[in-house]
Amino acid sequence: MNLQTDTLSTNAISSNFHFTILGHIESSEGVNYLVCRENIKFPVNSLPALYPPGVLLWQAIPSTDSTGEISNLTLLNFEQVNLNNYQEDKCLLIGRVVQLGKKYNFTLVKVNRNGGKTLKITLLSPDRQMKIGHLWQIIAVRQGRFLHVNAGNLLKENPSDSDENLANLEEQNQKINSSNDLEKKISIGDLVPGNADLNEANGNNLTTKAPNSLTTPPPIEDAIAALVAETQLENWNIGKPKQRANKTWEWNAIHPSTQQRARVRIIGKKNPHVYQYPSIAQTDAQENTNLAENTHLAVTPLGAARGIGASCFRVEIGPYEVVLDCGSRPKGYDPLPALEYLNNPDLLIVSHAHLDHLGAVPVFHNRYPGVRIICTHGTREIAHIMLRDCLKVQNMNEDSTPLFDDVDLERTLFRLETQPVGVDFEPLPGLKVRFINAGHILGAACIYMTCGERSLIYTGDYNTTSSRTTTGLRLADLPSADILITESTYGADNHPSRKAQETALIDAIAEVIKAGGNVLIPAFALGRAQEILLAIRTSMTFHTLKIPVYVDGLVRSVTETFRDNLELLPESVQNFVKQCNREPFFDANEMPPIIPISNPKERPLAMAKPSVIVASSGMLSGGASVYYAQTLLERENAAIFISGYTDEESPGRLLQNLAVGDEIELDGKKITVKAQIKRFNLSAHADKIGLTQVINKVNPKHLILIHGCGNALHSLADSGDLKSKHYIHIPSVGERIEYGQAPEHLSQSQLAKIELPQEFEVSIEAEIEGAWLQIPLEVVENDPRWQLLANSGILKASWEGYHLKLSPITQKNISSQKAIEDAITKGEDCCAVCKFYQGGKCKGEESALFEFQVDPGGICAEFSSDN
Secondary structure (H helix, E strand, C coil), X not given: CCCCCCHHHHHCCCCCEEEEEEEEEEEECCEEEEECHHHCEEEEEECCCCCCCCCEEEEEEEEECCCCEEEEEEEEEEECCCCCCCCCCEEEEEEEEEEECCCCCEEEEEECCXXXXXXXXXXXXXXXXXXXXXXXXXXXXXXXXEEEEEEEEECCCCHHHHHHHHHHHHHHHHHHHHCCCCCCCCCHXXXXXXXXXXXXXXXXXXXXXCCCCCCCCCCHHHHHHHHHHHHCCCCCEECCCEEEECCEEEEEEECCCCCCEEEEEEECCXXXXXXXXXXXXXXXXXXXXXXXXXXXXXXXXXXXXXXXXXXXXXXXXXXXXXXXXXXCCCCCCCCCCCHHHCCCCCEEECCCCCHHHHCCHHHHHHHCCCCEEEECHHHHHHHHHHHHHHHHHHHHCCCCCCCCCHHHHHHHHHHEEECCECCCEEEECCEEEEEEECCCCCCCEEEEEEECCEEEEECCCCCCCCCCCCCCCCHHHCCCCCEEEEECCCCCCCCCCHHHHHHHHHHHHXXXXXXXXXXXXXXXXXXXXXXXXXXXXXXXXXXXXXXXXXXXCHHHHHHHHHHHCHHHCCHHHHHHHHHHCCCCCCECCCXXXXXECCCHHHHHHHCXXXXXXXXXCCCCCCCHHHHHHHHHCCCCCCEEEECCCCCCCCHHHHHHCCCCCCEEEECCEEEECCCEEEECCCCCCCCHHHHHHHHHHHCCCEEEEECCCHHHHHHHHCCCCHHHCCEEECCCCCCCEECCCCCCCCCHHHHHHHHCCCCCCCEEEEECCEEEEECCHHHHHHCHHHHHXXXXXXXXXXXXXXXXEEEECCHHHHHCHHHHHHHHHCCCCCHHHECCEECCEECCCCCCCECCECCCCCCCCCCCECC
């Protein structure tokens, strides 16, 4: 092998970015890692096809997340170096500051590379003289998994000087090195030689474009041959090919005798990639006994606690650490869940494909590439669309660092396993999991887990009411569980009739159209938009209006996925397609014509005549809907109809509170509102009634309320008798909830209501003078409620129908001077005039009420006159 050892030294300063890092290549489960000093491993996206074993000095391009942590590396070239002379990994760059942390704890720098992709790098410890928009030359050094600013200078705006400035910076860097006497040594003997053969299998240079033209799939024989070669098993049952991206095809397969599942992917003319679903290790009798007797269960929220966004939950169940959902937040400085609370996760299960539950899954997979990720088939189909669009939006945003890159995305989607709804499966020995249809969106599922004696249900997002694209969550499908983690989005609200809301929406649209106007319906691309299209498609009103309906934004891609997976939709939609032999969503030749906008240049035409436009995003926070709103808001004959949930700070929420003549700013443009604004409730979440129905059906000991704002969470917690039946938790991020441990704020009486029996049998013993009610000894001795009830020694009884209600006589009733006076006035033989009545208590040793506080008007057989 001929090595050009001077590659780095002669061409090191060829662009505005230069980062060198020392380490060796190590491979595990199809993923390459660069192992650095301190034995820190960084996943490698790509590296040269040929390189020598051992420790090398690599020129690299790092990807950083929003916290500044290096998530992966692209290795460009290398040189061999004297380890005794090498001191630290350094990054030299010229870039523009586009974001600064509020406390100057980080800076996001945008680096333009000549002939290369623009980089956005998050650095820690920035210079306090840095300002957003300024151009800086920076030296950063790697400390652990982060890059810290070591030195820097503000540059004048002169692009032609970039290379010269960077060369001067390198000279400055060399001076810093020469003044540093600290020697850092690495033991080559402790390192393992690398393996370049896995580079092709790691998914380099994958395209993320959606299919824009139909191509012929590779021969199925290629997929079968790859399966046989990888698994050494023949006679695979292989499904139909599915196009995932331009020139990317995929097959799912199952082996009939072993039930082994696998997936094959072929990209263009590259070698096929095979992923085998891991097999469950067999456990011996003792291990089975240990698992069956394990009672460990704890939950720690990593997101969506006391708010909405970045849903993620760490569940310790039996010997396992399971993660439920891994979502992102759409904006702000903290888009990720608190993954730092994870220790060594064994499994990630995803409930559905909304980004606040799915968006950080590629980040998780980058950090824990060997951990299985499982969802439903519908969720994986939608995930391809949602995550690709998420990456596209991230790359367009110059003010934030992308959470993941193309390679992270493709690796994640390829290894995303699926399991059917309603069928138990065992992803880890002794851990049983079941997906339960959640009724929220296509593919959404509640997650039921059991291990040993403990059980848990995580609802994700759900709806107990059916919609046009989903069948609502059936209460009968829910088992009981020790812990229930439930969303609480509408914990303070009850929804109006969905059918009535749909009818009102159609009528409102018709009114605007008949007056010659346009209607914009900003809609969530996933779920809501498809429901609205089906409502319009099946409406007799629209058959007579004869006006076009345009579909734009992410709605188009998601709707195409719905159309390609009709078997996952309700039977009503499937029957509509079969009986009418018609396209369910898009059809320009039907009435009304539903037309997808395929090019932004077509958008003005959609508003030129009366029309309906369904476009994402539903909150007017971005996407095509903002473009249309900027125009239609200034038209008096136009309308914008909000169709569901909006964040409190979103333009969609603000718009609902404005009147004609008020101003709003959309995408930097100030607009005077002239259009009609209305909101219709077509929510895909359960309301307060549905939430309490689910809670009562599961009947958990611990009820964890998440995914809701303050009012919704507390209103739900106060509903009915929930507080007397469950330990209710409204946790913050990082707060650990362990099964069996009651919340500290509960009083003894509240604990008794939850822990002690609510019902017990009472025996009746009849005597000449009446009857005795005999209360069980364990109630008398252990239940603080009985102590309160029997404190006076006498109870107030009242009939409620055929039920006898017993109530305590309070101290106020007993010791009231007025009560004593009233009893004496009656002239009856009662406690008030008994010689044993002293200080509100009975002192008659023969009385059954001896030493009890008694009602002055009470009577007993041991009465003795005070006279």
